[in-house]
Amino acid sequence: MKLSHCVAVAAMALTSSYALAEGPVVVNHQAISEQEVVASQDGWCKALVDISSTYRNDGEAAAKALAEQVIDSAYGYQMGAVLFKPTLTVNPQTFRTTRAGALSYFVGGDSNFPNDSGFALKEWTKCEPDTAAIFITGNSASTMGKVHFTDKDGNVTTVDKTWTFVKDDAGQLRIVVHHSSLEFTGE
Amino acid sequence: MKLSHCVAVAAMALTSSYALAEGPVVVNHQAISEQEVVASQDGWCKALVDISSTYRNDGEAAAKALAEQVIDSAYGYQMGAVLFKPTLTVNPQTFRTTRAGALSYFVGGDSNFPNDSGFALKEWTKCEPDTAAIFITGNSASTMGKVHFTDKDGNVTTVDKTWTFVKDDAGQLRIVVHHSSLEFTGE
Amino acid sequence: MKLSHCVAVAAMALTSSYALAEGPVVVNHQAISEQEVVASQDGWCKALVDISSTYRNDGEAAAKALAEQVIDSAYGYQMGAVLFKPTLTVNPQTFRTTRAGALSYFVGGDSNFPNDSGFALKEWTKCEPDTAAIFITGNSASTMGKVHFTDKDGNVTTVDKTWTFVKDDAGQLRIVVHHSSLEFTGE
Amino acid sequence: MKLSHCVAVAAMALTSSYALAEGPVVVNHQAISEQEVVASQDGWCKALVDISSTYRNDGEAAAKALAEQVIDSAYGYQMGAVLFKPTLTVNPQTFRTTRAGALSYFVGGDSNFPNDSGFALKEWTKCEPDTAAIFITGNSASTMGKVHFTDKDGNVTTVDKTWTFVKDDAGQLRIVVHHSSLEFTGE
Numbered sequence: 001m002k003l004s005h006c007v008a009v010a011a012m013a014l015t016s017s018y019a020l021a022e023g024p025v026v027v028n029h030q031a032i033s034e035q036e037v038v039a040s041q042d043g044w045c046k047a048l049v050d051i052s053s054t055y056r057n058d059g060e061a062a063a064k065a066l067a068e069q070v071i072d073s074a075y076g077y078q079m080g081a082v083l084f085k086p087t088l089t090v091n092p093q094t095f096r097t098t099r100a101g102a103l104s105y106f107v108g109g110d111s112n113f114p115n116d117s118g119f120a121l122k123e124w125t126k127c128e129p130d131t132a133a134i135f136i137t138g139n140s141a142s143t144m145g146k147v148h149f150t151d152k153d154g155n156v157t158t159v160d161k162t163w164t165f166v167k168d169d170a171g172q173l174r175i176v177v178h179h180s181s182l183e184f185t186g187e
Numbered sequence: 188m189k190l191s192h193c194v195a196v197a198a199m200a201l202t203s204s205y206a207l208a209e210g211p212v213v214v215n216h217q218a219i220s221e222q223e224v225v226a227s228q229d230g231w232c233k234a235l236v237d238i239s240s241t242y243r244n245d246g247e248a249a250a251k252a253l254a255e256q257v258i259d260s261a262y263g264y265q266m267g268a269v270l271f272k273p274t275l276t277v278n279p280q281t282f283r284t285t286r287a288g289a290l291s292y293f294v295g296g297d298s299n300f301p302n303d304s305g306f307a308l309k310e311w312t313k314c315e316p317d318t319a320a321i322f323i324t325g326n327s328a329s330t331m332g333k334v335h336f337t338d339k340d341g342n343v344t345t346v347d348k349t350w351t352f353v354k355d356d357a358g359q360l361r362i363v364v365h366h367s368s369l370e371f372t373g374e
Numbered sequence: 375m376k377l378s379h380c381v382a383v384a385a386m387a388l389t390s391s392y393a394l395a396e397g398p399v400v401v402n403h404q405a406i407s408e409q410e411v412v413a414s415q416d417g418w419c420k421a422l423v424d425i426s427s428t429y430r431n432d433g434e435a436a437a438k439a440l441a442e443q444v445i446d447s448a449y450g451y452q453m454g455a456v457l458f459k460p461t462l463t464v465n466p467q468t469f470r471t472t473r474a475g476a477l478s479y480f481v482g483g484d485s486n487f488p489n490d491s492g493f494a495l496k497e498w499t500k501c502e503p504d505t506a507a508i509f510i511t512g513n514s515a516s517t518m519g520k521v522h523f524t525d526k527d528g529n530v531t532t533v534d535k536t537w538t539f540v541k542d543d544a545g546q547l548r549i550v551v552h553h554s555s556l557e558f559t560g561e
Numbered sequence: 562m563k564l565s566h567c568v569a570v571a572a573m574a575l576t577s578s579y580a581l582a583e584g585p586v587v588v589n590h591q592a593i594s595e596q597e598v599v600a601s602q603d604g605w606c607k608a609l610v611d612i613s614s615t616y617r618n619d620g621e622a623a624a625k626a627l628a629e630q631v632i633d634s635a636y637g638y639q640m641g642a643v644l645f646k647p648t649l650t651v652n653p654q655t656f657r658t659t660r661a662g663a664l665s666y667f668v669g670g671d672s673n674f675p676n677d678s679g680f681a682l683k684e685w686t687k688c689e690p691d692t693a694a695i696f697i698t699g700n701s702a703s704t705m706g707k708v709h710f711t712d713k714d715g716n717v718t719t720v721d722k723t724w725t726f727v728k729d730d731a732g733q734l735r736i737v738v739h740h741s742s743l744e745f746t747g748e
Binding site for chain 2: 586588589590591637639640641642658699700727729730737
């Protein structure tokens with residue numbers, strides 16, 4: 001057996017010269033941090049309020065255009081389907097696994113979903129997540145908690161919400177599961 | 188440059204002799220299949236009906252013991268917390284991120300959760316998942332759909348349900364997210 | 375507590391009508407199968423032989439263009455870096471974490487990598503993986519084994535090779551780890 | 562549609578009281594950090610030197626017992642197989658996918674592996690990883706670089722090494738891929 005022998009110090013100096021000086025290249029692919037989850041929740045809330053204010057200021061077409069942009073950047077419909085159970089959908093159109101179903105829920109106006117009046121058009125002025133727990137498991141992360149919506153008259157609606165995210169190739173978190181429900185009041 | 192040359196056929200014969208004959212060893216660690224998701228849903232339903240019938244036949248203590256066994260084998264509380272929003276919990280005890288909170292929800296009798304009457308004690312005779320969509324992303328898998336519960340009088344209760352599973356070291360799927368809610372009826 | 379009661383059969387009929395008839399939508403995002411690993415190994419081998427024959431038939435520029443295409447479609451350099459230790463690189467340029475370093479290894483001709491003569495230009499006519507083991511862990515999969523290269527004179531070179539793959543958003547496996555080494559012969 | 566209205570401040574106060582005061586429960590399951598990868602590399606090196614010094618001070622049986630302990634805590638053989646290509650194994654016993662094959666490589670003395678003399682018994686006094694790149698992809702992480710081994714006479718042997726880790730249920734990183742090779746010297 002013949003092993004190559006050399007002085008360690010010399011070998012390491014040579015190696016580090018091409019290894020870009022201070023340390024290894026680190027690629028963080030698909031792994032999700034708590035901070036990214038929190039930022040995505042806040043981003044969803046901000047987007048909802050933005051659609052509401054766009055609707056108020058610029059009308060329905062502008063609100064719809066913004067909603068499409070939000071769905072295309074924040075949800076994972078391009079992966080095949082999203083597990084989306086919005087707060088206020090009714091059977092047999094409870095689940096909105098397609099982009100069209102999600103868009104109709106947020107801004108209405110789709111005759112295929114006659115019960116939708118447009119959740120994002122309800123003139124929300126504030127949206128605040130109040131997270132109970134976050135579960136990160138490698139390339140996906142889930143978060144569950146209350147979300148409080150305040151409308152223009154100051155009334156607050158609270159829902160129970162679960163989101164699961166994955167990270168796309170561009171490093172953007174995308175919602176692949178979204179289950180929202182009104183609080184059960186025991187009545 | 189010196190490369191080792193030999194006859195390919197001979198090399199492959201030698202190699203395959205120690206590689207256990209028919210092909211490579213394949214380890215399937217943490218990856219989750221659609222079949223496993225479906226089996227876990229069915230297992231949850233069966234467990235719920237089993238707790239109900241144990242309660243009817245053997246009483247509360249036996250039902251509680253079985254519920255503990257179900258929680259310990261089917262949920263992921265030993266990982267730190269589970270994102271569990273049961274169907275009928277009320278604020279401020281909506282989320283049951285601890286084992287104690289889950290147990291109380293299923294069988295009641297815990298003074299720390301005074302509103303719990305024991306969901307699994309409601310004499311369910313049938314439990315049927317009706318899945319809308321499944322999302323598998325490597326080491327976690329989520330499923331969303333209706334679940335229909337039939338009680339001893341034949342009445343059916345339908346809920347909207349999301350489960351997310353991961354696989355533990357023993358190859359067992361464990362629930363790490365569980366969001367359940369009564370159907371919104373538009374009223 | 376008021377639960378909605380209905381006939382299970384009716385509910386399921388309604389539900390399944392919008393759930394696209396035969397069953398749930400299943401999204402298989404980032405999860406990797408044994409078949410995909412085997413196909414990617416075979417694809418790598420085919421690409422190597424193709425570059426060799428392109429070099430022979432169409433010259434160096436055509437071979438380089440093909441090599442670029444292969445690297446861009448089969449490796450994950452666009453994620454930030456690839457952990458690539460080719461068979462025949464020498465210290466201090468052992469590791470080829472950049473696309474330029476990989477390209478130079480395969481087709482040579484880059485003055486920044488003066489020792490590279492172009493591994494894919496060695497007129498390989500056959501390339502056969504002989505896998506020892508595959509490890510699939512959710513969104514990544516690794517494979518280890520021998521790879522036998524046959525040149526135009528029928529000489530066979532055998533290397534020990536490890537590849538790790540992830541799946542990109544388009545569903546394509548990409549090499550993120552590639553460690554190749556000549557067999558140790560005990561001398 | 563009837564939504565529950567309440568004052569947001571009150572709702573959040575109630576919610577946070579049971580949500581354990583400062584924020585959400587965060588479960589970090591299977592996700593791997595750069596720090597954990599670096600610590601595992603250092604741990605492998607320390608274990609190798611420990612086996613060497615145990616061999617010198619306490620003899621072969623003690624070294625073997627320690628090696629078994631190291632393998633059982635640092636590798637993933639209990640998952641089914643490990644993709645292990647040690648530095649100095651020869652065909653047809655190149656790959657050590659079983660625990661017995663790994664143990665024999667480190668401490669020798671197994672007649673089923675007649676070429677093994679025990680890599681960990683070579684009286685190593687120092688072991689230093691010099692990492693080129695780390696790739697983290699959710700629930701697995703890979704690292705590639707040089708490792709420098711110094712023996713009791715001050716001679717240094719350098720190898721090219723790749724490790725892939727997954728995290729077990731107890732939160733411990735385990736080696737599931739290990740490819741090690743002597744540096745190619747161009748001769």
